Amino acid sequence: MLTVLVLLPLVGALVVALAPHALARTIGLGFALASLVYGLVVASRYDVGAGMQLTETHTWIEALGVHYALGVDGLGLLMVLLTVAIVPPVMLASWRESDEPGNNGARAYFAWVLALEAMSLAVYTATDVLLFYVVFEATLIPAYFLIGGFGREGRGRAATKFLIYQLAGGLVLLASVVGLYVVSANAGAPSFLISDLAALDIDPTTQRWLFVGFFIAFAIKAPLFPFHTWLADTSEKATPSTSVLLVCVLDKIGTFGMLRYCLGLLPDASQWATPLVVVLALISIVYGALIAIGQDDVLRLIGLTSLSHFGFIVLGIFVFNATGGAGAILYMVNHGIATALMFLVAGFLIHRTGTASIREMGGVEKHAPKLAGAFLIAGLAACGLPGLSPFVSEVMVIIAAFDHHWLVGSVAVLAIVLAAIYALWMYQRTMTGPDRVDMAPVVDLDRREVGIVAPLVLALVLLGFYPIPLLDVINPYVHDSLVSVGLGQEGGQP
């Protein structure tokens, strides 16, 4: 069942790559929608509560104990749903962008997007560490070509920087993956299956070394301070649609990995590292928000706000209580939706004004109320306005942070103030005020664009008022993982 989920967009990528140019986009969207529908079918088969489900396991490389093994738990399912839901709007939004002169054409763009979708789905469903590693690295190839092939001047450089950062992280991860193999071989039977590895009793020193490898890789991916510098360049140079895929889908692999591999396989080492990780998360939260305030490039600004938000997610994961864990996972979903909205609306704006510089914009509100409205909602979501879904997760993480230590909570709260500054100030400078004399009035969103924006806004509001369905899926997972760390009794169901 999950194999089909992964294969569907992969086959789609091949079909699009070979399809006639004029049909490529339609076929691509068709496959993306089919994946979305199939993702919902998978979700309907998922039985809320129990652990790993819909599993399939086949031996892949016998000599190395590698399996082709897929499965979803609550965490995996949500990430799968986020992925399949984000891709269709991204495709619609890049309908015209990808056709601009100087680009490699819509066919390549849509094929790479589908390939990226397939690899991401494989990452979120892999239950064998080596399979995870393989697809983890494989996501970089479509991402590299999406960044380098489409977007603004200087994108080649940004793509190279992105790839080198990510591959460096990947190689560090490889060391830890190989380390796990050696540990399992020493214990009797070499295997990469998560279920086998979780049963191992790894001595503390080894655990710590393995943790360091895993954590560095995921911190680069997430991104967490001080491994974040690729993020700003990439989101500035790539197209907004690519950034959505990167930040909303691909970067979640980082926090996903921390949950599944750091906490899941190396619980003692994760607790050992908590003080440092919490500090790094706090720095990310505050620093990301602070430097976002000073940015002039809209896309760069949005990229940097994600640094702050990923700080929240990591904080939620590493405070080790049920509220924090659930909040972090919920945050991953909400951040995906909110940031996607922000990037896409910013993309529409840039397309109309022809510039990404905040200084050169102004007065959009009067001519394009729908665009301004969507931008405002995205901005308010980013700064955690009650009623919009990020608020719920942010509050959960902050409560958990106060539970952990009052100081941690106080620092995290700071970010809300800072978020209000960057979000509202950005809105004020771009949307309000007098018209720019040198610029034609901005046209409002057309039907296609409203069609992209509306479902995202709807999702933000719905999940803002009624996050229970998500929490129902998340809580059993968080409960199980805390029990495995030996903290099952603490906290409760939020």
Added chain:
Amino acid sequence: MTEFVKPSVEYFELWPLLVVFGAACLGVVVEAFAPRAARYPAQVGLSLVALVTALVGVVLVAGDVKSYEDGAARGILAVGGTIAVDGPSLFIWGLVLALAIGGVLLFAERYLDGGASAFAGQAATVPGTDAETAAIAAQREHTEVYPLLLFAVFGMMLFPAANDLLTMFVGLEVLSLPLYLLSGLARRRRLLSQEAALKYFMLGAFSSGFFLYGAALIYGYAGSLDFSAINEAVRNDVGSSTLLLIGTGLLSVGLLFKVGAAPFQAWTPDVYQGAPTPVVAFMAAGTKVAAFGALLRLFYVALGADRWSWQPMMWIIAILSMFVGAVLATTQSDIKRLLAYSSVAHTGFLLVGVVGLQGSAQLADGEITSLQAVLFYLATYGFATIGAFAVVGLVRDGGGETTALDRWAGLGKESPVVAAVFAFFLLALAGIPLTAGFVGKLAVFSVALAAGAWPVVVAAILASIIAVFLYVRVIKVMYFDEPVGDGPSVAYPSVLTATTIAVGAAVTLVLGILPGPVLDLAAVAGEFIR
């Protein structure tokens, strides 16, 4: 005085070796007596038939050799114990022969340069003289290259199968001498090519001297050149360990030179740059495979009991090779030099596998052995390398083949397929998942880590990160940089080169996704016999 006993020759087991040697000799006869027009088809046909026959022979022999005592190893000692036809030998033979078939196809390519091969019309003419012009006008070509290639292949097969130091030395020389010659035969940029050949010959001869001296010292220590006798001597610790240590060191110099390990790598970039591209493709892949086979046999079979003395040296050389290769590769602006330094880095990665040697008692069931890892890595590296160099031969500008990296800008738009295939080979060399290079790296890292050589693995990870940068840089140049001037053009290859590239790419992809069968083959090869 001992009576001379004529050794029995196991003709069946040595069949692949004999076919290649016989065909090489026959090629010399053809060269002497066939009319000029008939030589090219005759030589190409003869070489291909010989190599395919030998490959079939390897498969037959592999199906027939018996298990050796405890079942961990299988094979026989042939010709009075001088040649070991065992699992690892057969694996390497098969690999060398497959790569050599690709080599012949590249040698035979005449379509790229308007009917002329990559080799000089007449090597004896001085570049730039009337004699050279006349040779070109007469459309002469060196068809000696095919017998030379066959002799080199024979050497590459004998070298890793040699079971005593003298046979190993013979193999070393038989493999090297034809390559020295072939390196000097480029039709274009002949001075560069001749200089490369001279440099290769001088340094190669020097390293052979080291090897021979080392062999003499080991003889002084053990009283025999035979590997099993040396092994016995090392175990029983008979003679002076100083002799053993110095001998081991000198032998290592000879072998490490051949595999291009730092600090003996200085010849690689110059030779790779100067030699004709088809020769580089064959030499880079084949020599590495053969020389690593010999290195493994010498260190595992003869000196395995003394591994506490040589493993620290291997650690250092592995780390040094990886860093020298990766760091210097990033500074190169010529694609062939870049691949040369990358090959030095790969030598380092292979040595990471070599340091993973540990006693079979220390291995868990189903855990992969050091030998298995290195053999698998050799297979992945060989096919990716020959494919990559075959692609290098296709990219041209006004002045023929162009290897300057900045001339490759815009290749992605000019020829998407060639650029994509080359990018794929580069990703394989970088060790990105879903390519064979990744599984190879995984295998050598695991054995080294299992043997406790974690500092080497950490160094290997760091070196890989540096190396990634250089491969990505080439991909960026091909895809995202604006072409300089007219930009590169891609010569449409004939079926010969296309086959080599396609097979290289296919093997690299298949071994990346389904490495099981070849890993199993390497496992079935078992251990070296004594």
